[in-house]
Amino acid sequence: xxxxxxxxxxxxxxxxxxMSAPESYGCQLSFGYMDVLAQYYNISGNTHQYIKTKDYLYxxxxxxxxxxxxxxxxxxxxxxxxxxxxxxxxxxNVFSSEEVYRIYKGEILALRGMLHFDMLRLFSSSPAIxxxxxxxxxxxxxxxxxxGQQTVEGVLEKVVKDLNAARELMREVDPYGPNYAELExxxxxxxxxxxxxxxxxxxxxxxxxxxxxxxAGNRTEALEAVREIVGEPGSEPVVPFSLATAAVTSERxxxxxxxxxxxxxxxQDNIDVYFGESVIKNGITNSSTALSMNVNNxxxxxxxxxxxxxxxxxxxxxQETNTATAVMPAKYANSGYxxxxxxxxxxxxxxxxxxxxxxxxxxxxxxxxxxxxMTGVTDLQAEIARExxxxxxxxxxxxxxxxxxxxxxxxxxxxxxxxxxxxxxxPLPDDELDFGLIE
Numbered sequence: 001x002x003x004x005x006x007x008x009x010x011x012x013x014x015x016x017x018x019m020s021a022p023e024s025y026g027c028q029l030s031f032g033y034m035d036v037l038a039q040y041y042n043i044s045g046n047t048h049q050y051i052k053t054k055d056y057l058y059x060x061x062x063x064x065x066x067x068x069x070x071x072x073x074x075x076x077x078x079x080x081x082x083x084x085x086x087x088x089x090x091x092x093n094v095f096s097s098e099e100v101y102r103i104y105k106g107e108i109l110a111l112r113g114m115l116h117f118d119m120l121r122l123f124s125s126s127p128a129i130x131x132x133x134x135x136x137x138x139x140x141x142x143x144x145x146x147x148g149q150q151t152v153e154g155v156l157e158k159v160v161k162d163l164n165a166a167r168e169l170m171r172e173v174d175p176y177g178p179n180y181a182e183l184e185x186x187x188x189x190x191x192x193x194x195x196x197x198x199x200x201x202x203x204x205x206x207x208x209x210x211x212x213x214x215x216a217g218n219r220t221e222a223l224e225a226v227r228e229i230v231g232e233p234g235s236e237p238v239v240p241f242s243l244a245t246a247a248v249t250s251e252r253x254x255x256x257x258x259x260x261x262x263x264x265x266x267x268q269d270n271i272d273v274y275f276g277e278s279v280i281k282n283g284i285t286n287s288s289t290a291l292s293m294n295v296n297n298x299x300x301x302x303x304x305x306x307x308x309x310x311x312x313x314x315x316x317x318x319q320e321t322n323t324a325t326a327v328m329p330a331k332y333a334n335s336g337y338x339x340x341x342x343x344x345x346x347x348x349x350x351x352x353x354x355x356x357x358x359x360x361x362x363x364x365x366x367x368x369x370x371x372x373x374m375t376g377v378t379d380l381q382a383e384i385a386r387e388x389x390x391x392x393x394x395x396x397x398x399x400x401x402x403x404x405x406x407x408x409x410x411x412x413x414x415x416x417x418x419x420x421x422x423x424x425x426x427p428l429p430d431d432e433l434d435f436g437l438i439e
Contacts, residue, residue: 002087005095008104009192011084015077015111016198020262022270023069025338025396029118031274031291031329033066034396039411040293042326047288054414056423068429070122074115075139081112082142096190099173103192106169110205112140113162117212120155121400123426127152127217128406136428156216163209167202176201176259180239197258203229203238204260204341210349211341215404223353226346229259233350233360237343243368247312253335254312257343267336275328280321284328292326293318297413301389306372313369313390331394344391351384362387 001007020026028034036043036050043054052060058067088105095101116138124135130152137147138158150158175183176196187193200208210225230237237243244254253261264270272278273289284290302314319330332338347365351358358380363373365387377383388401389412402410403424409417418424 002084002091003094005100008084008088008091008095011080012104012108012192015080016262018073018077018080019115020264020338021073023066024073025262025340026264026267026270027274028066028070029122030338030396031271031332031394032396033070034399035394036291038398038402039414039416040393040398041291041413042294043291045285045288048290049288050291056418058426064430067123067426068431071119071429071432074119078112078115078139079142081108081115082139084108085112086142100190100192102169102173106166106174106202106205107200109162109169110166110200110208113159113166113212114200114208116155116162117159117208117215120152120159121215121403123428124155125152125425126403126406127156127215128404129420129424131156153216156212159212160209160216163205163212166200166205167209170202170205174202176203176240178202178238184240197261198263200260203241207259207341207343207346210346214349214353215400219353222349226350226353230343230346230350230361230364233357233364237346241343243343243365244312245368247315247370249316250334252316252331252333253337253339254342254344255337258337258339258341259343260341261337261339263336264338265336267332267338268334271332275319275330280319280328284321284323284326290328292321292328294413295325295327298327301386301412305374308372310370311390313393315370317393329394339395345397348384348388348391351380 001011018024022028022032033050033053035041036053037056039054041050041054043050045051049062053063057063085105085108088101088108092101095104116136119136125131125133132151132153134149135152135155136149138150138155139147140158171177172179173183174196175187175193177183192199197204206225206228210222213219213222213225229241241259242256244251244257268276273287274291279287279290284292298318302311317329317331318327319333321328344365347361350361354361359374359377362380362383366373374383385401389398392398398412399410406420406424408420409415
């Protein structure tokens with residue numbers, strides 16, 4: 001497999017395919033399971049597949065199956081990444097150039113960090129609850145031997161180590177990095193290096209590092225990573241990225257802001273039973289899979305705070321249903337991408353982490369969502385939460401926002417009082433314990 005560069009490319013493509021599948025980020029880790037936990041949807045009727053999920057009943061058969069499949073797919077991806085890392089230095093000479101080798105290795109390391117991080121966020125205590133608690137195994141080699149669990153803090157340290165190693169490898173040679181102007185045309189014909197927003201490129205890794213550092217409670221480090229991409233409030237982000245300036249149907253996902261997005265050619269098939277044409281036509285109240293939202297709750301979240309507000313997201317991301325009281329997401333209509341890292345998150349991180357410029361960062365992003373600048377804000381965190389709730393609909397990030405802060409009352413459209421220990425710390429799959437896959 002690894003006697004030529006194409007072998008590494010094939011395995012890497014396979015990892016991305018695992019990630020884009022409905023059992024992973026193609027549904028359950030984006031608009032599906034994770035956004036049900038964040039209380040985005042109307043879930044009713046005893047036959048709905050998520051009827052137990054909305055109440056955080058993780059021990060129910062369907063929920064156990066979903067969570068076990070997510071776990072196994074993520075670790076299968078990690079195993080494939082470690083297989084490449086086992087050979088990549090020995091086979092350094094098979095790559096078309098030293099630069100290409102460094103990008104491959106950096107991307108592989110970054111993906112390993114990302115997949116572990118999301119398993120930590122899903123299955124383990126957050127640092128806000130207990131950073132010393134045992135969490136998940138962090139696999140750094142290709143092995144079938146049981147691996148001991150690391151602490152929450154230990155996993156985060158290893159994620160940061162992998163991401164920083166990736167950044168060091170890719171910084172000077174990745175077309176989506178500081179040398180974009182010089183490298184863009186150089187790599188246009190290489191299959192790994194064109195369309196770098198479909199890969200975990202240098203700037204996407206830097207943004208991911210900011211996400212990880214914020215989750216770990218390291219605000220200074222998070223802000224430092226953010227500023228490498230977005231600069232000071234009011235300035236333009238680094239090329240080739242740019243903030244949206246209008247509500248354009250063909251750019252529903254604000255494509256120019258996507259630092260990293262998975263390509264999924266079957267996206268319309270994936271969403272059809274949840275919020276596609278067929279489920280709307282057949283009637284959402286009779287469906288065991290339909291994911292709809294209450295109109296009044298949606299309107300309350302997107303209510304004008306200034307007469308000049310004209311939120312692009314409200315225009316682009318919703319569709320009518322066969323009932324006047326419910327709408328459905330239209331975020332992925334005619335789209336073949338699943339956003340995983342986007343510019344907007346960086347402005348929210350900066351708003352939260354910057355002592356004196358937080359509101360300025362938030363207003364910078366608001367201006368590119370059709371919203372007026374805010375003044376006299378007394379609770380900046382509440383405004384950040386409001387924007388997170390709108391921005392990350394169908395992207396699986398909001399539950400992690402609540403978990404990071406350890407909030408005892410959560411939910412976008414349905415507020416629920418929660419016991420952080422029972423709701424945020426999801427049990428590991430039975431197989432991991434029953435068969436000794438964890439020491």
